[in-house]
Amino acid sequence: MSSNIRRLNDKGIDVFEAAIKDERAGRPSIDFVQLSNHDDYTESISSTISLDPLRAFSTRYEFGVYLASKLDLPTITPFMHDRGFWTWLALLYYAQLKQPGKKPSKPYNYIQSNDYRHRPRHAVFMTWSLVSNYGDKSSYLLSKSMHVRGELIEQLMAQKQLLTFKGIMELSSELYTDEAGESFKKGSTSRTKKGAIIRFINWVDQISINYDVYQMTKAELSELLPSEFDEFRSKKGSFLGRLMGR
Amino acid sequence: MKKTINYTSRQKILKSEVFITLNETTTPSSFSASFEFDKKKKLDGAKIYIEAHHRETRQRFCFGTVGLPTVPSSTSLDEVDMSAPPLFRVLIVDESGVHGKIIASGDQFRAGNDPSKDHSSRDSLLPLRYCDLRSRVWRLSFESEDSFELQLNNQIPGLKQLVDANPVYQALILPAALQQVFLYILFQYDSLEETKERDYFSKWVQFGQSLVSTSFDDFSEHKRILWIDDVIEAFSAQHDFAKKMIGGTNE
Numbered sequence: 001m002s003s004n005i006r007r008l009n010d011k012g013i014d015v016f017e018a019a020i021k022d023e024r025a026g027r028p029s030i031d032f033v034q035l036s037n038h039d040d041y042t043e044s045i046s047s048t049i050s051l052d053p054l055r056a057f058s059t060r061y062e063f064g065v066y067l068a069s070k071l072d073l074p075t076i077t078p079f080m081h082d083r084g085f086w087t088w089l090a091l092l093y094y095a096q097l098k099q100p101g102k103k104p105s106k107p108y109n110y111i112q113s114n115d116y117r118h119r120p121r122h123a124v125f126m127t128w129s130l131v132s133n134y135g136d137k138s139s140y141l142l143s144k145s146m147h148v149r150g151e152l153i154e155q156l157m158a159q160k161q162l163l164t165f166k167g168i169m170e171l172s173s174e175l176y177t178d179e180a181g182e183s184f185k186k187g188s189t190s191r192t193k194k195g196a197i198i199r200f201i202n203w204v205d206q207i208s209i210n211y212d213v214y215q216m217t218k219a220e221l222s223e224l225l226p227s228e229f230d231e232f233r234s235k236k237g238s239f240l241g242r243l244m245g246r
Numbered sequence: 247m248k249k250t251i252n253y254t255s256r257q258k259i260l261k262s263e264v265f266i267t268l269n270e271t272t273t274p275s276s277f278s279a280s281f282e283f284d285k286k287k288k289l290d291g292a293k294i295y296i297e298a299h300h301r302e303t304r305q306r307f308c309f310g311t312v313g314l315p316t317v318p319s320s321t322s323l324d325e326v327d328m329s330a331p332p333l334f335r336v337l338i339v340d341e342s343g344v345h346g347k348i349i350a351s352g353d354q355f356r357a358g359n360d361p362s363k364d365h366s367s368r369d370s371l372l373p374l375r376y377c378d379l380r381s382r383v384w385r386l387s388f389e390s391e392d393s394f395e396l397q398l399n400n401q402i403p404g405l406k407q408l409v410d411a412n413p414v415y416q417a418l419i420l421p422a423a424l425q426q427v428f429l430y431i432l433f434q435y436d437s438l439e440e441t442k443e444r445d446y447f448s449k450w451v452q453f454g455q456s457l458v459s460t461s462f463d464d465f466s467e468h469k470r471i472l473w474i475d476d477v478i479e480a481f482s483a484q485h486d487f488a489k490k491m492i493g494g495t496n497e
Contacts, residue, residue: 010380081303081327114389116301129302160302210256212339212346214297214306220345 002050003036003092005071007084012041013111016091020107036091045085047075053092060123060150061142063093064131071128083112089124097123099147109149120157121149129163136181137173143183151189152176155197159204168204170218171225175200175232185232195229203229257287259336259352266296266334268357274324277334277357283312292340292349298323298332301389312338330375331357333393354393354446371449372423376400384419386426393446394430396423413490421478421487428454428474457481 008016012035019030035041036053049070057063067089079085090097090110098104108118112125120126123146130138130153141153162168176188176197190196207213207224225233263283269276279296283289290313297306305325310316326332334357338350356373372394379385379399387395396419398405408415431447441447457480460473482488 077324081301081329114387116389119301161299161304163302164304210347212295212337212341212348215339215346224345 001054002052004044005047005049005051005085006036006042006044006088007079007082008042008088008091009084012038013084013087015041016087017107017111020104020110024103024106026103032091032094036088042088043084045079049075051089051092057096057146059143060127060146060148061131061139063096063146064127064138064142067124067128068132068135071132073132083114086112086122086125090122093124093146096146105147105149116160120160121154123149126153126157133163133166134169134173137170137177139182140173140177140184140188152184152197155189155201159201162201162204165204165213167216167218167221168213171221172197172200174218174222175229188232195232199228256348257289257338257350259283259338259350261352261355264296264334264336264352264355266355266357268331272322274322275328276321276323278317278321279309279334281309281312281315283338287350289338289350291342292338293346295337295339297335297337298326299335300327300330300332303327330387330389330395371446371453372396372427374398376406384423386423388430394427413487413493416485417482417487417491420485421482424481425474425478428477432470432474457484 015030015035016032019032019035023029033053049072051070055066057066076085087110090112094104094110097110104110106121108115108121109123112122113119127142130141141150141156144150156162156172175195176184178185187193187195188197191198193199203226204213207221211224213221263281265280265282267278269278277298281294290311292312294309294312294315295306296309297304299305303326305323307318307321308316309318323332333353334355335353336351336355337348339346340349373396375387375395375397377397377399378401379397380401383399383402383405385397387397389395398409400406405415409419427450431441431450434447435441441451454473454477458473458476460476
């Protein structure tokens with residue numbers, strides 16, 4: 001089974017949002033599959049790209065790889081900033097993007113928000129952006145189940161310009177990806193540990209005042225990295241983690 | 247007297263030194279820029295970069311050096327979210343060392359700031375935009391943290407003229423919009439000092455303080471609400487909204 005990609009119109013976005021709110025309040029909701037194909041609420045876009053709505057993904061990274069392989073840049077460029085497009089994609093995979101048997105998360109996880117504080121939280125747009133820009137270097141940020149956004153991505157993407165700093169994104173991947181290359185190292189999300197991601201973000205803020213970070217490579221940035229990050233530079237995943245493939 | 251210490255010796259690029267024009271007739275939109283940097287800043291050999299940005303998107307262009315500006319082969323804004331006019335950041339970077347160092351910068355520049363043209367909202371704290379708001383007459387957009395926007399519904403015939411000239415519309419929209427701005431800003435922070443971290447927010451607080459004599463050291467919720475109320479009252483009095491409304495409705 002496959003679905004040609006579409007976009008939700010304004011009315012469709014409103015219906016989807018109201019349905020999410022109903023589910024969160026424990027009220028009866030709607031048939032989401034029907035909504036994703038309904039001509040009154042969605043519009044066809046001139047593309048032959050089709051997606052398999054029943055395909056199951058074990059992690060957000062796997063989902064991102066699938067999206068990046070299907071949504072080629074020339075085709076989706078006109079829809080890059082179209083919230084109806086990204087919201088339709090979240091609707092298509094809505095059943096997987098919410099925790100099974102639980103209420104959904106806040107609407108902005110599925111409905112692309114206009115509010116700058118909530119935009120990085122969109123489950124599909126951010127996943128696609130990270131994988132299409134950084135490939136396997138983004139795997140540590142997207143290693144959890146489909147319905148989990150993850151603390152690391154929450155902290156990193158709160159600084160909206162970071163996504164455009166290629167060197168910074170590559171360096172953070174090198175520092176925090178575990179040895180198996182599938183998740184992040186223990187302690188990365190700590191709020192108090194030296195060298196954790198929150199300290200990394202502070203460091204980026206600090207050097208951005210003087211250095212042209214946008215143009216700097218991972219190697220150039222690495223030279224400036226303070227010693228408090230040494231533990232993460234060299235730290236391998238735990239023995240147990242390696243044994244279990246984590 | 248307020249004292250500022252600049253530890254970085256980075257210089258500030260003023261809006262009067264950079265003129266940006268947005269060309270929305272091309273698809274995608276493009277822009278051009280010209281420069282009149284203050285010679286006292288001695289930036290000659292350094293590179294000029296302009297970054298257009300909106301939301302999480304950003305696109306950078308090199309305009310040569312301060313001593314010898316050039317025009318990039320393309321200034322198409324094809325990587326920037328153009329659902330609203332982008333803001334521009336100007337960077338002067340010294341690339342003579344191992345790492346490029348920012349020696350001067352300026353941010354939140356808007357296109358259309360050429361002083362030879364009339365742009366009444368050039369440095370406006372609350373720029374106006376006309377767009378389709380479906381069933382709403384107006385709304386305040388907090389989409390960008392760099393600049394809020396007062397949006398008016400372009401589906402209502404003549405609304406632009408009404409808001410420009412009719413005191414009834416001004417009285418009903420402007421104080422309410424201002425109140426939303428202050429509520430948004432002052433409830434983001436735990437202290438007044440923290441609002442200074444963002445230049446745009448700080449300008450709003452300064453604007454509010456210019457209208458009322460009271461400042462508040464006590465940042466309690468109650469005090470904040472009272473202060474905002476005072477500011478709205480002073481703003482309304484300054485523009486005589488109630489009186490003008492009586493006059494307007496009697497006409």
